[in-house]
Amino acid sequence: MAVPVDARTLAVEQMRLGDHAFAHYADDEARWGVLGVFAQLGLARGEKVVVLADPAVSDDEVFQRLFPHAGSSEAAREHGQLEFTSMRELIHPQRHFTAERQMGRLREETEQALADGYAGLRSVIDMAWVQDLEMDIEGVMHRELHAEALFTDRRYAEICTYDRRRFAPETVEAMRLGHPVALLEQPGQLGASHSEQGLRLVGEADWSTREQWSAAFRAALAGSGCDEPLTVDLTPLTFLSVTCAAEVLRQVNRSGSRERLEVHCTPFHADLFRRLGARQIEALVLVESEGATR
Known part of the structure; x- marks a missing residue:
């Protein structure tokens, strides 16, 4: 399925705090490119980076995929600037996802990042968590379309990335249209x-x-x-x-x-x-x- 390019489409390098972006992939090898650039730029700009990857992929493998040359990213991980978690851990102790709980926790994480001296918070969210938590897609779509409050003060940025093999084409397109920013599928395109x-x-x-x-x-x-x-x-x-x-x-x-x-x-x-x-x-x-x- 071809994903359209329109007036809201940007390259991932142009993202900044305050942006809420849609990303997509249909290849397990290619899915890391955009997310890696986003995470690397966040560390370079003095922001805290939180990664909520596909729950089926280990944190160590995600780290290697996002930061193939490691370097200073290893220190960022050790010192807490780079953190790997999951939607299940984020909403704990609640067992069921609600938009209110998730957004509240992301606000808390943003405030904590600022208190710790970071310029802001950016998160990578692979929407594979939807199946992991057996969440209905209507609830997810509602959250995606009503998350403006997280971004208005331009201290938080987020990529929501969708596997086109997991989600129906009409869902992918609705999510693309529902985000203020849609990203090119790969860096260099x-x-x-x-x-x-x-x-x-x-x-x-x-x-x-x-x-x-x-x-x-x-x-x-x-x-x-x-x-x-x-x-x-x-x-x-x-x-x-x-x-x-x-x-x-x-x-x-x-x-x-x-x-x-x-x-x-x-x-x-x-x-x-x-x-x-x-x-x-x-x-x-x-x-x-x-x-x-x-």
Whole structure:
């Protein structure tokens, strides 16, 4: 099942405290990539990281998967900055999950992390716990759709990751739509979404994604008239190679005269476009912005 990319999709590197994100996987080997980046960035930013992984996987294996090169993460685990637990342990002594109990415990954990001197708390939650606790999916969906209070003060961040083999496609899609942020499935991917406003690209534009990058621009240029303004949002990109930037200018030149093409991008990427000759394209307007609009 293909999971759509839309205006809420981000790369995991762009997550910050206050974000509540949906992630997904359908491969036991690939499922650790996004979670590992999220956990590693949390430690690097001085946040406490709590991991509630698939209950069928041991804590030691989860640690090795998330931190394959170990290093300072071993010390973080020893000192309590990195913690492995489960939903069953989190809601103890209650035996049955309730949204109120879970959210209350996460608030307590956030307050304790701040009291211990951390910048905030981020948690990784594999939704395999739903089957482990024999929880009805309606109760889970209610919690996911009504958890705003955990995130409003921007001291807590959370990834809820869904195994597409465990959950029905309609449940996965409802959860994707219900989260304020949806993540690309893997680090290093490129996602493209087309709308009436234009084209939005998220993730990494490099040699491995260049064909997808080129095809997305061709479709956007072909789908808009030359007398209509076209907006291309590149602010969600985490990487833009020289080759891919040059491809943008090449396609714009080949598409013929155009009324206006706005490219929204970071100052760094705007400078790259100018160095490659963007000033010579009259219809091209670079709109500088610091990162994706949230």
